[in-house]
Amino acid sequence: MSITSLTFAGLVLLTLAFYYALPRRAQNFLLLGVSYAFYATWSWWYLLMLWALTLANFWLAQRVRRNGQPRRGALWAGIAVNVAALAVLKYEAFFVPGLRATLDRIGVQTGAGGLDVLLPVGMSFYIVAVISYQADVYRGLIAPADDLVDFAVYLAYFPKLLAGPIERARTFLPKLAAPRVVDDDALQRATALIVVGAVRKIVIADTLFAALPSGLWDAPRQFAAPELAGYLLIYAFALYNDFAGYTGVARGVSALFGIELAENFSAPYFARSLTEFWNRWHITLSHWLRDYIYFPTSRALLRRNPRRDNIPNLIAPPLLTMLVSGLWHGTGWTMLLWGALHGLYLVAERALALWRPAGPPHLQPRWRQTLAIGVVFVLVLLAWVPFRAPEVGAARDYWLGMLDWSDLSRPSYRAFIALLPALWLDWVQVRRGDPLHFLRWSRPVQAALLALALLAVFLFSQADLGAPFVYQGF
Amino acid sequence: MERSQVRDTLRTFVLNDMIRLPTYDLRDDEPLITGGLVDSFSLALFGVFVEERFGVYIPDPDLTVENLDTLDQMVARVLRDLA
Structure with a gap:
């Protein structure tokens, strides 16, 4: 679903119709549900990848700073998980032909398209956002998120999901915790x-x-x-x-x-x-x-x-x-x-x-x-x-x-x-x-x-x- | 360390090493980055300078326009960590 399509406009208007009738916490649930539904219109595979990375990063950030102490190993693990996910999906064109040739040489048949993977749209954007989150947690600039729903909205929020802007968790998460007022x-x-x-x-x-x-x-x-x-x-x-x-x-x-x-x-x-x-x-x-x-x-x-x-x-x-x-x-x-x-x-x-x-x-x-x-x-x-x-x-x-x-x-x-x-x-x-x-x-x-x-x-x-x-x- | 000492030290550094116009008449509340006097990348110089001169470490993501756009803000940031 393109964000300049009439379908998208309909989705936004429908969401708004309910949004301002809800309390703040329920608004975040609604935003998360709509964001996931929007992403699923692109591909279920994209959504699965987003879920996996959301859970992994939520869990890892709790370990990056424990009892107020930064843990370098956990930070590097967090960065490695995200970079590896991006590298595998984004740069497969670089290394898959070589890998396929190597596997063929040693007798492992990969078959046509057997190693092909598909980069989820928007992934490059939310990956850099979440890397900055891990780094900021390590530096003590933000506490690890304790609310999985808000953290999931941070990554999946549908207006910015496909191509940014790349938001920082320490400026975005407080907005989700605050009441939303839209004046004239x-x-x-x-x-x-x-x-x-x-x-x-x-x-x-x-x-x-x-x-x-x-x-x-x-x-x-x-x-x-x-x-x-x-x-x-x-x-x-x-x-x-x-x-x-x-x-x-x-x-x-x-x-x-x-x-x-x-x-x-x-x-x-x-x-x-x-x-x-x-x-x-x-x-x-x-x-x-x-x-x-x-x-x-x-x-x-x-x-x-x-x-x-x-x-x-x-x-x-x-x-x-x-x-x-x-x-x-x-x-x-x-x-x-x-x-x-x-x-x-x-x-x-x-x-x-x-x-x-x-x-x-x-x-x-x-x-x-x-x-x-x-x-x-x-x-x-x-x-x-x-x-x-x-x-x-x-x-x-x-x-x-x-x-x-x-x-x-x-x-x-x-x-x-x-x-x-x-x-x-x-x-x-x-x-x-x-x-x-x-x-x-x-x-x-x-x-x-x-x-x-x-x-x-x-x-x-x-x-x-x-x-x-x-x-x-x- | 006195506020005036920190201000004088930072003013000299900003004029000589960031703006690179020692004779420029810089106001304390004059926007350095949003005013186009320096670019935000040169805040790396500021970060290392206050680390070595005052022993104050400012994390990289805090070296921002919002935090350090004026001499007043720079002085306040250094004094906050010196206190």
């Missing part, structure tokens, strides 16, 4: 988040994805350089609006239940540095990587040598962090290449700052900020090539193809029209500091905007472009 303002913001999210997904992202020709990623050398550059631009905005659209709908739906979810995007293509980009793009994952990979690595190295220009201090934390990000996103060398590229970008940015400190970006002259936005955007754009390409060779061909300007064929201008509302939405956020700034406009303007948005969502949904959310695949 909250209702208005929730509705706006859902409408903007639907516009981003159905009107912008699906239209842009549909404009990409087949064969673009498999055989990029069939296309001229202006086409490759133009389609890459379209892909960048399609990917962004796809994920930001999902997040908007998820946050809006959750707000209807009186549970606020974390912000995940903040106009990332207006970032003035690569570091700023990662504070604006998939924020909850970026901050997870910062807190559980970058900070421990960086602090360990700084303790050995506090100099910022010490080579390991400069290189290892960003590179390792971005390689882990690549691994989290998927299997194959292309994702590792994408992660390595971003890691090297960050290393270069830090090295340049050491050599020539520029000061805070917003204190720079306007022309320099604009130039920085352009440079960062182009670098991010180039990195999307391996992110999407099926293999490293295809990514290389795409990059090389963009250098060959002997043929000046270009995509139709019509393909770029959907970029305009995408840019406008982000521009409002950058200028006003609030993605929902238009809620401060006069009522007639808001009503006209809402009518226009709903009409656009209706018309574009009739076109049935409906590509699945990209990040659900991770």
